[in-house]
Amino acid sequence: MARRFTDAIGLLNDLLDRFEAGAASPIAHPDYVAFSSVVAADAFLKQIRKAESAGAVSIGWGRGAKRDQVAHVRLASAEILYPHLGRTPASRIAEDAAARLLAGVALHDSLKNSGSQIAEVWARGKTWHGFGSSDVDTLRHAFVLAQAILDNKHLDVDYKTFSRRTVGHSKILERIEGAVVRLLSGIMDFPPGARPREALRAIGLERFAPPLLIAGKIDLDGADLSGISPHYLGISPKEADCIRFREAPAYVLTIENFASFNRHIAEADPGRLGTTMYVGGYPSLATQQALRTIAGLVSEQTPIFHWSDIDPDGTWIFHTIERAVDRPIRPHLMSVEVAERLGQVPFKKSAPARCPPASGIAALAAYLAEDGAKTLEQEELDPVLPELH
Numbered sequence: 001m002a003r004r005f006t007d008a009i010g011l012l013n014d015l016l017d018r019f020e021a022g023a024a025s026p027i028a029h030p031d032y033v034a035f036s037s038v039v040a041a042d043a044f045l046k047q048i049r050k051a052e053s054a055g056a057v058s059i060g061w062g063r064g065a066k067r068d069q070v071a072h073v074r075l076a077s078a079e080i081l082y083p084h085l086g087r088t089p090a091s092r093i094a095e096d097a098a099a100r101l102l103a104g105v106a107l108h109d110s111l112k113n114s115g116s117q118i119a120e121v122w123a124r125g126k127t128w129h130g131f132g133s134s135d136v137d138t139l140r141h142a143f144v145l146a147q148a149i150l151d152n153k154h155l156d157v158d159y160k161t162f163s164r165r166t167v168g169h170s171k172i173l174e175r176i177e178g179a180v181v182r183l184l185s186g187i188m189d190f191p192p193g194a195r196p197r198e199a200l201r202a203i204g205l206e207r208f209a210p211p212l213l214i215a216g217k218i219d220l221d222g223a224d225l226s227g228i229s230p231h232y233l234g235i236s237p238k239e240a241d242c243i244r245f246r247e248a249p250a251y252v253l254t255i256e257n258f259a260s261f262n263r264h265i266a267e268a269d270p271g272r273l274g275t276t277m278y279v280g281g282y283p284s285l286a287t288q289q290a291l292r293t294i295a296g297l298v299s300e301q302t303p304i305f306h307w308s309d310i311d312p313d314g315t316w317i318f319h320t321i322e323r324a325v326d327r328p329i330r331p332h333l334m335s336v337e338v339a340e341r342l343g344q345v346p347f348k349k350s351a352p353a354r355c356p357p358a359s360g361i362a363a364l365a366a367y368l369a370e371d372g373a374k375t376l377e378q379e380e381l382d383p384v385l386p387e388l389h
Contacts, residue, residue, distance in 0.1 A: 204285030343374030
């Protein structure tokens with residue numbers, strides 16, 4: 001659709017905007033119907049003729065009865081139009097901003113490449129995920145925070161402390177966590193569908209680690225809990241080494257969903273034949289370490305299972321726990337057969353976890369990568385005991 005203007009300066013700036021966006025010879029048109037008066041139209045023409053005289057634009061005139069009217073205005077020389085309008089080219093602004101963006105910061109090569117790509121976007125007068133060249137100081141914080149994460153300075157530190165220690169502001173990370181995750185997404189392995197805060201939690205950066213909920217015939221160091229038989233215990237993940245099994249569990253089961261966790265221990269295993277743990281969606285790094293500790297407390301013959309949604313995120317959570325405990329685990333109620341029988345084809349398809357062939361979730365991941373694969377939320381299933389043999 002033709003661009004039409006009653007403001008000459010607005011028209012000239014629009015030509016430069018589109019030039020910076022990649023148009024070689026952009027054209028704009030006067031909006032004669034919208035002029036408030038003949039005087040306004042004459043003033044418009046006077047400014048356009050002045051730009052033409054400078055060599056910045058060329059004018060296309062109408063024909064016949066409209067031969068005295070400007071039909072269109074074409075950009076002739078951006079180099080002339082910039083000073084004519086007193087405007088600095090976006091490429092120069094971007095160049096200056098890009099230099100400030102990375103100045104004095106030792107960065108991973110991938111972050112340097114991201115800085116170059118952002119500069120190219122700014123040079124076209126565009127924004128990078130909502131950040132323009134005027135936001136360079138804020139985006140610089142994102143690069144510094146991303147590099148600090150790559151340097152493992154985020155481990156065992158909460159959100160605000162990490163942000164304050166790294167960039168001097170305790171709330172900056174909360175504001176720009178999306179940009180930090182985007183910068184790191186090509187370097188670190190994040191859950192495919194996770195929101196920025198969930199992604200950062202998965203690599204160990206969180207406000208404070210959520211409690212690990214665990215049900216089974218268990219005690220804590222120095223405390224015999226056999227007399228009170230709690231529904232389940234909530235402990236800090238760092239206290240996982242305090243867990244003691246009163247008797248060897250028949251199985252260990254981790255569950256992604258809180259409702260499914262509660263239903264399993266109440267309906268499928270009220271006698272606590274096994275040990276069941278709630279991992280809270282994407283397991284935080286602290287939770288992963290706790291699972292590794294607890295897995296080390298049971299024999300190699302004790303089967304370990306995980307129950308998640310049958311979807312790409314579920315395969316990512318499964319494989320994350322599999323890597324965390326560093327031993328084979330089995331999917332519980334997560335199979336191609338269950339998906340085909342009870343699932344539905346999702347409206348939006350995403351990539352499942354990249355799993356080696358030996359992974360317990362490899363078959364389901366391969367299925368979910370196919371066109372027409374069905375997904376299923378675990379709440380749709382009634383809990384049952386894992387198949388132990």
